[in-house]
Amino acid sequence: MAGTGEVWPHLLRRLPQIASITAVDISSGMHARAMDRLHAHRAHKIAFIEDDVLASDLPTESADFVVSTFGLKTFNTAQHQALATLVARVLKPGGSFSMIEASDPKGWSLRRLYLFHLKRVLPMVERLFLRGAQDFAMIGTYSTNFGDASGFADMLRKAGLETEYRRFFFG
Ligand SMILES: C[S@@+](CC[C@H](N)C(=O)[O-])C[C@H]1O[C@@H](n2cnc3c(N)ncnc32)[C@H](O)[C@@H]1O
Numbered sequence: 674m675a676g677t678g679e680v681w682p683h684l685l686r687r688l689p690q691i692a693s694i695t696a697v698d699i700s701s702g703m704h705a706r707a708m709d710r711l712h713a714h715r716a717h718k719i720a721f722i723e724d725d726v727l728a729s730d731l732p733t734e735s736a737d738f739v740v741s742t743f744g745l746k747t748f749n750t751a752q753h754q755a756l757a758t759l760v761a762r763v764l765k766p767g768g769s770f771s772m773i774e775a776s777d778p779k780g781w782s783l784r785r786l787y788l789f790h791l792k793r794v795l796p797m798v799e800r801l802f803l804r805g806a807q808d809f810a811m812i813g814t815y816s817t818n819f820g821d822a823s824g825f826a827d828m829l830r831k832a833g834l835e836t837e838y839r840r841f842f843f844g
Contacts, residue, residue: 674744
């Protein structure tokens with residue numbers, strides 16, 4: 674779910690030994706637009722595979738690492754299962770993975786305020802300041818439907834991967 678590749682600059686800056694990143698997304702149009710608008714100067718470091726990660730032919734044991742940012746929340750449980758199986762299959766032995774997602778902080782005292790921010794403030798800010806963009810229009814709804822990544826972490830564990838689940842509220 675590489676999308677706009679928001680994580681690539683950070684990865685390449687932090688880990689200069691990364692020779693190339695392979696972006697995987699179901700939409701080649703999304704990728705082409707992202708490359709054009711945001712990544713033209715690092716195009717030599719970005720390869721692309723158009724692929725549905727829920728029915729994927731990505732080669733087994735082909736990836737040194739797998740990274741996904743904010744691609745989990747729109748999938749349901751069966752789809753998370755397919756994705757966990759894929760991550761375990763494509764990683765090389767000793768490879769690593771990292772995924773991050775917006776959650777619904779159930780039980781947290783500031784939950785209502787936080788959900789107000791996700792569902793109302795963020796979409797309004799982007800409408801006003803990003804020329805009517807709607808990228809975050811559904812983020813609150815998707816996040817509450819998703820819950821949190823602990824269930825997905827369990828699936829990764831069951832797929833045989835050593836998995837650590839971390840929360841990033843308050844940093
Ligand atoms: C919310 S974006 C993820 C954000 C992204 N990491 C970024 O930096 O912009 C979701 C992306 O997942 C892609 N996607 C959705 N379903 C997919 C699937 N089954 N297989 C591969 N990519 C998928 C969409 O095309 C979209 O680019």
